[in-house]
Amino acid sequence: MENEGMIPLSEAEIDEIRRKALHFAEIGLYRYKFDGTVIFMDQGAARILDLTGSYPDASAISGKNIENLFIYTGPRGLLRKAIREKGHARNLEYKFTTLTGKTRWAMHDSYLERDEKTGEEFIQVIIKDITWRKNAEQAMREREEWLATVLTSIGDAVVATDRAGKVRFMNPVAEHLTGWKSEDIIGENFNLCFKIINEITREPIDNPFNKVIETGHIVGLANHTVLIARDGAEHPIVDSGAPIRNTEGQITGVVLVFRDDTDRRRSEEAVLRSKNEAEFYLDLMTHDLTNFNQINIGNLNLLEKNVPLNENAARYLAKCKNQIHKSEALISKVKTLSQVKNLDAIKPVSVDLPRLLSDTVAMVRNLYPNKRVTFEMAAPSPCIATGADLLESVAINLIENAVKHSPEDAILIKAEITDAKGAGGAFWQVRIEDRGPGVPDEMKRRIFDRWLRHGTEKGTGLGLSLARAIIEKLGGGICMQDRVPGDQSQGSAFIFTIPKETGGQLP
Amino acid sequence: MKIFIVEDETDLIEFYSEVIRMCGHEVMDTARNGAEAVEKFAAFAERPDLIIMDHRMPVMSGLDATREILSMAPGIKVIFASADSRIEDEARSLGIVSFKKKPFSLERLMANIEKVESAVLTH
Numbered sequence: 001m002e003n004e005g006m007i008p009l010s011e012a013e014i015d016e017i018r019r020k021a022l023h024f025a026e027i028g029l030y031r032y033k034f035d036g037t038v039i040f041m042d043q044g045a046a047r048i049l050d051l052t053g054s055y056p057d058a059s060a061i062s063g064k065n066i067e068n069l070f071i072y073t074g075p076r077g078l079l080r081k082a083i084r085e086k087g088h089a090r091n092l093e094y095k096f097t098t099l100t101g102k103t104r105w106a107m108h109d110s111y112l113e114r115d116e117k118t119g120e121e122f123i124q125v126i127i128k129d130i131t132w133r134k135n136a137e138q139a140m141r142e143r144e145e146w147l148a149t150v151l152t153s154i155g156d157a158v159v160a161t162d163r164a165g166k167v168r169f170m171n172p173v174a175e176h177l178t179g180w181k182s183e184d185i186i187g188e189n190f191n192l193c194f195k196i197i198n199e200i201t202r203e204p205i206d207n208p209f210n211k212v213i214e215t216g217h218i219v220g221l222a223n224h225t226v227l228i229a230r231d232g233a234e235h236p237i238v239d240s241g242a243p244i245r246n247t248e249g250q251i252t253g254v255v256l257v258f259r260d261d262t263d264r265r266r267s268e269e270a271v272l273r274s275k276n277e278a279e280f281y282l283d284l285m286t287h288d289l290t291n292f293n294q295i296n297i298g299n300l301n302l303l304e305k306n307v308p309l310n311e312n313a314a315r316y317l318a319k320c321k322n323q324i325h326k327s328e329a330l331i332s333k334v335k336t337l338s339q340v341k342n343l344d345a346i347k348p349v350s351v352d353l354p355r356l357l358s359d360t361v362a363m364v365r366n367l368y369p370n371k372r373v374t375f376e377m378a379a380p381s382p383c384i385a386t387g388a389d390l391l392e393s394v395a396i397n398l399i400e401n402a403v404k405h406s407p408e409d410a411i412l413i414k415a416e417i418t419d420a421k422g423a424g425g426a427f428w429q430v431r432i433e434d435r436g437p438g439v440p441d442e443m444k445r446r447i448f449d450r451w452l453r454h455g456t457e458k459g460t461g462l463g464l465s466l467a468r469a470i471i472e473k474l475g476g477g478i479c480m481q482d483r484v485p486g487d488q489s490q491g492s493a494f495i496f497t498i499p500k501e502t503g504g505q506l507p
Numbered sequence: 508m509k510i511f512i513v514e515d516e517t518d519l520i521e522f523y524s525e526v527i528r529m530c531g532h533e534v535m536d537t538a539r540n541g542a543e544a545v546e547k548f549a550a551f552a553e554r555p556d557l558i559i560m561d562h563r564m565p566v567m568s569g570l571d572a573t574r575e576i577l578s579m580a581p582g583i584k585v586i587f588a589s590a591d592s593r594i595e596d597e598a599r600s601l602g603i604v605s606f607k608k609k610p611f612s613l614e615r616l617m618a619n620i621e622k623v624e625s626a627v628l629t630h
Contacts, residue, residue: 287563290590291516294610298522301613305529328610 026129031113031122034080036065039122048106048129050098071097079110083123087112093130105134155259160244161190162253165209177237177260179230194256199224199236208241212254218242227258236261282338286331293324293331300324333466336393340469350501351387353428354379357415360395368403372410379417384501385428390470391498397463398494402434411435420497427476427497438488439480447480471496508556508624509535513544513572514588515564523559526613530620541567545575554580557623562589562598570594573601584623586616 009017019042022028028045032038038061041051046058049070055061061069067076074094082089088111095105109126148169151158157174161167167190170182178185178193185193196205211219220240227237239258243251300321303309309317354377361375385391402413413434420427439447448468471478476497484490510532512523524534535555538544541564548554558576562569573585585603588611589595595606604626605619 287590290609291519294590295516295518295522297610298519298526298613298616302522302525305613324610 028127029125030061030066030127031124032066033120033122036067038062038064038066038069045125045127048104048127049096050100050102050104053100070099073097079108080123083110083112093134095134103131104129105131157239157258157260158255159190159194160253160255161209163213163251165190165213165254167193168253174258177227177229177235177258179233190254190256193230195228196225196237197228198222199226208239208256209254212241212243213251216243216251236265238264279338282334286335289327289331293328297321297324333393333463336390337466337469340390340466340473348386349388351385351391351498353383353385353417353430353498354381354415356391356395357399357430357432360392360399361413363396364399364403367400370409371403371406373403374410374412375415376412377415377417379415383417383428385498386501387474387498388470391474394467394470394496397467398432398496401463401494402432402436402492406434406436408435423497425500426502427499429495429497431493431495433483433491433493435483435491438482438490438492440488444480448478467496471498475499508532508620508627509553510620511535511544511548511551511555511558512537513541513558513564513569514561515539516561519561523616526616527620530617530624532620532624540564541569541572544572548576549579554583556627557584557586557620559586559588560603562587562591562594570598570601573598573603577602584626586619586623 022042022044026044026048028042028048030038030041030045041049041058041061043052043058046052046055046061051058051061051069072094079089079092088109090109092108092110093105094108095103097103107128107130111124113122113124114120115122151169152171154171155173157177158169158171159167159174159178160169166187167185170178170180170185170193175181180193190209191207194207194209196207197203198205205222205225208219218240219242220238225237225239227235229235237258238261239256241254241256244253244255246252300317304317357377358375361373365371365373399413403411411434413432415433416431418429418431419425420429448464468478476499478494478496481493481495482488482490483493510523510527512520512527512534514520514523514537520537524537527534536547536551538547543566544558544560545567548558558573560569560573569587569589573587576583577585581602585601586605586607587598587603588607588609589598590609592608595608598606604623607616607619
């Protein structure tokens with residue numbers, strides 16, 4: 001026998017075990033008459049009802065009326081009625097206030113007892129303190145209510161499903177977009193309320209729910225997605241779906257968040273339309289202005305050929321021609337600036353920097369035949385940068401500025417190309433110095449601002465801002481300094497950096 | 508040389524005509540747009556020695572007109588004159604003899620016409 005040699009426990013010992021177990025489980029016992037008189041209450045019940053302060057010995061509670069031992073504001077008599085009718089009442093949960101003012105929750109299991117000798121009937125109560133569980137439930141309910149309020153209040157549409165795709169939650173924005181009321185869709189399949197198609201092809205698009213369940217990842221919708229509402233209305237939407245996981249990490253559902261994209265698309269289209277219109281007008285204007293310039297320059301040329309001009313007339317004519325060239329330079333710069341705004345339009349090309357500078361000096365010499373331009377350059381060989389055709393505009397601006405602003409007829413321009421410091425060998429540094437009148441300190445900071453002009457020669461005011469825009473688009477930087485630090489009168493030095501050739505990729 | 512001018516600006520047609528006469532050549536005909544140019548070219552009993560072609564014109568562009576004319580008469584000499592330098596590569600790929608970016612001087616146009624003339628004479 002397994003229990004051979006063991007001494008059986010006495011009834012008293014078993015009762016003690018029961019008493020300790022009930023104490024541990026926070027369970028108490030009491031019995032009272034139908035008129036409310038307590039016959040017996042154990043220490044556990046006294047503790048649950050918070051009576052141990054007033055009655056350190058629970059046996060002193062006998063004889064008191066149960067209705068005077070705690071405050072219960074709910075309907076009275078229901079328990080007694082149930083006991084009378086059925087002989088028992090199980091799992092009765094109620095809130096009460098103790099005589100010391102504490103709010104507590106208790107659970108009752110009660111049954112009818114009858115004294116076999118006297119026939120008197122009692123109600124036997126097993127009481128358990130469930131205050132902690134009730135408080136936890138209340139906290140959870142509050143959290144759920146809070147979460148539901150948040151999801152209901154947010155501006156995006158939110159639909160949550162279980163793992164099978166049945167809708168568990170839908171907020172008012174989702175109701176508006178799908179055309180379904182929560183009460184009609186909750187418990188139904190999500191597919192019913194979320195019909196999406198491609199805006200262009202009108203083909204149905206795979207429901208993001210399936211993708212989330214398959215991959216277990218957050219997924220976004222493809223572009224051009226249109227949601228077809230219950231009434232057939234179409235809403236362009238953007239959205240994402242994410243798995244809902246339990247504490248073990250298992251997917252228990254999917255939450256879909258989506259938003260009506262109509263307004264954003266409209267404003268994007270409006271911006272694009274304005275941009276296209278602006279480009280169209282710019283194009284139209286520059287084209288027609290160029291044609292006018294062509295007609296004017298052509299006819300001035302014809303005038304020169306056909307009519308002998310005296311000195312004054314020749315000077316007036318030269319001024320007209322000069323203004324036409326300036327107008328053309330302005331058109332060209334405005335066009336270049338509009339191109340620079342769009343980096344995609346810049347095609348990366350290999351640029352031989354020393355050659356670019358030499359060619360530019362040659363071109364500028366042609367533009368200013370009366371100036372004697374000496375050009376000195378120090379550069380490693382080879383010296384190739386990743387630039388763009390627009391880099392030519394930078395070189396022209398810097399070198400033409402040096403020539404234009406020099407009051408002397410003999411002009412020395414020096415260029416030096418070196419490895420840019422601190423760039424890990426990835427950039428060239430190009431320094432172009434002149435011996436012109438220099439730039440006052442107060443103007444140095446603003447020299448690259450648009451419309452700022454300097455010197456007596458009137459340019460378009462766009463050249464240096466254009467140079468900076470181009471260099472920055474190419475990933476470099478540009479600045480200006482005194483050629484001799486601290487002595488503005490010794491001329492200026494323009495320094496820019498440009499990425500070395502890396503195989504045709506802009507940084 | 509007989510020169511065909513394709514240009515929608517009246518003042519430019521007059522300027523080109525003046526230059527052509529100064530160079531001792533003849534304006535064979537003019538067209539105001541690409542479609543008219545193609546139509547007239549197809550109907551010419553005698554082909555021009557040179558075409559001065561604008562690009563941006565109503566109905567049909569200079570590029571399209573040049574493409575059609577060169578397919579009818581490969582080797583025909585076309586000086587392309589446009590304010591839009593972005594189309595230079597495409598125009599050159601068609602087989603034009605020169606691309607003039609507007610605005611250009613009378614001397615440069617004359618030099619181009621003379622260059623074509625010497626090429627025509629050499630043939």
